[in-house]
Amino acid sequence: MMSDVTTAPTATRAPALAGRVKAAALLFVLFALLPPLASALNDPFYVLIGTRILAYAIAAMALDLILGYGALVSFGHAAYLGFGAYAVAILSSYGINDMVLQILGAMVVSALFALVTGAISLRTRGVYFIMITLAFGQMAFFFFISLSAYGGDDGYSLSQKSTVLGTDILHSDYGLYYMALGLLAALFLLCNRIVGSRFGRVFTGIRENATRMEAVGYSPFRYQLTAFVISGCITSVAGVILANQAQFVSPAFMSWHRSGELIVMVVLGGVGTLAGPIAGAAAALLLEEWLGVLTEHWPLLFGLFLVLMVLFSPRGITGVLEKYGIARGKE
Amino acid sequence: MTTLSVRNLTKNFGALKVTDDVSLEVASGEIHAIIGPNGAGKTTLISQLSGQLPSDSGAVAIGGQDVTGLSMPERVKLGLARSFQITSILPGFTALENVAVAVQARSGSSFRFFAPVAQEEELNDAALAALKEAGLDDRAHVRASALSHGEHRRLELAIALATQPKVLLLDEPLAGVGGEDAEAFVARLKRFKGRFTMVLIEHDMEAVFALADRVSVLVYGRIIATGTPEAIRSDPQVRAAYLGEEEEEVA
């Protein structure tokens, strides 16, 4: 009676892939036009929230890589945001200010953490997997809370923005914004390649029917663990951007609520579509901003929205759009 | 092609002895049918042979190599393929993709992250060839979930073929298939004779007696008789235990 994790139709075929790239291209054009628009309106606030949206879009897309294509509901992905953010803080305190090195550092730590925790979590299924990833995320959270050298609970202010290969293009908000956009675009293309590759086909196949894949000669674990590590590494890039945007890092980046929000973004935009979660990140953050203007108790409305969405629109926003013929339905 | 040998295999589910000291030698190129009433333990035996279920004791060897401790994927790599009684496919993939992913398992690394797999002609060609052998090439680009039951059975076969097996374990390939479809299926299997070593589980006695070189009868997890189809047909113990009325149909 219990269905498995909701899964979108596979997108391993070429036509669906092209459609997705087109949708993403449109999104990217919109993103690229935002800063000129903001400066025309003389409201730099849009660029700030835009940067946050881009960062979360990277994280949501990375989560979608395993959630959408592998049916792995990781509830601990905020940990990787934290690794990215703290990589900036810790490395810069040792004088390593270049974003390239910071991303590298974030990825190494994330890969190790994902390798160890993934190896344990992936031996389990269903609610177990969700709870265990959640617990490991919390473990990372507590680690940084007790890391008093970097402010512990209170967080840690960064004294400067990162450089990029020696240049200081991140010093302007616009520079950071376009850097984030560039990273998102590059990582989107990377993820697209991955899901359409040999590896992607095997990984998606395991989501479809793991026993069948074993019966033709694949050991699911190796592929799932690899994807888990890739997803963690990509997510950490988002943390590097967030730290630069806020000039501040704190364990709050990695609370389990943040992990939940990442899942919300993926589902809002459409599971297993890569481009969808990018839109989902924008939708979720804008909704939060908008509700935040209405009332200080905006989580109440956001929570209501979530519950109602699940109860009445099982397939998320995409489901609603399809219902009214706005988006392309299942082929 | 290669031999399959099974020694003293057992499996218990709690107090239930589902596989009870089963020993079996299948010669290279032989089609060995296993028949038995519902719940006799046939599927369980196939699952043990393929490595999906661990055995409580006993040994399995293919081509003289002991595979008892190996996992299902490792056994597949050595040339042991199975089909499922209850169709087990990748529903969201097209028929071609279902088969191509099986081809891929045997040709080159799957840890390639960039090149589009859909454009790998080698995989697609081999997959199409397997589909053709199973009689499903005209439906290659249909999503598997949209195929009919009969087509699913053929897809099962095509996927198994695509793994380039030496030993093929078929669990009721004809389940739910009737009439002309069944005849065509039997004809297809007949063509494979001599190409693979085959263990065939089937309730359709006509198919069994048309295809099998030898037949084993499994009842309550025990092999009560093994022999040529003729010998099995006339074995009084088998008639008493299993064949019963069906025997008349066959004769």
Added chain:
Amino acid sequence: MMNLFVLQLLNGVQLGVLLFLIAAGLTLVFGIMDVINLAHGVLYMVGAYLIATFAALTGSFWWGLLLMLPAAVAVGLILEVVVMRRLYARSHLDQVLATFGLVMIINELVEITWGTSPLSVPMPELLSGSVPLMGPLQYPVYRIAVIAAGLAVAVGLYVVVNHTRIGMLLRAGATNRTMVSALGVDINKLFAIVFTLGAVLACLAGALVAPILSVDTGMGESVLILAFVVVVIGGIGSVKGAFLGALIVAIVDTLGGVFGPILLRSVLDPAAAGQMGRVLAPMLVYILMALILFAKPAGLFGRSA
């Protein structure tokens, strides 16, 4: 040193029985309905706020406790009927989203109703003060009472689960859901009872700690994750596992925080030991969970997948 150890051990046991109350409901809901409920932690908080309110209104802890129970039943039933019931047949992902939404809703409702400043619940007269343990060692009566109450509930639950018809159904449901529906049991009613029971136990845990902790909006957070760890360690669906898991987690968490640095000091220099102890202590239960899962992926008493 010995005294400190005994004291902390008792504190660990006390935390353990509370964790058990929370985890027992959680593990049954997971095991029987295969539903993941992130809102379980906020129920613990709601229990604390309820007793704070009723105790303030009546001026008595006991009346507060007594009134809290039917209110908790109501909260559990409302949640079950309005939301949870519609989630049983849904994917885990949907369950995560909807119950995550519930967490936000309930947190805000609590804030709107009771404000953000912490409340306190007075210690009942009868249970205030301390009793001598051994030598000069004193231990608060109330904490002993909490342990006793928790153990009583554990025994009660044990009897219900192992010696009653409904318990038989619960155990059967945890191992084989289809079988229970095949028995012709009204599965909806069974689920409602289980969920409400779990909710009441979580509220009860919150109510019991209210006099020794400050009642505030964040109190459900850390407890939820710890309860998850308990369920995972004990094995989903196993009340016995939840009990053992709760004690292990609580004792490791309590003793690790105190004795970890002390132990480290014997191998490291004091400054490094202090720093490392502070960093490691809160991670201890998660490391323990990882080790147990590595050996037994289905938990101590879980059925293997």
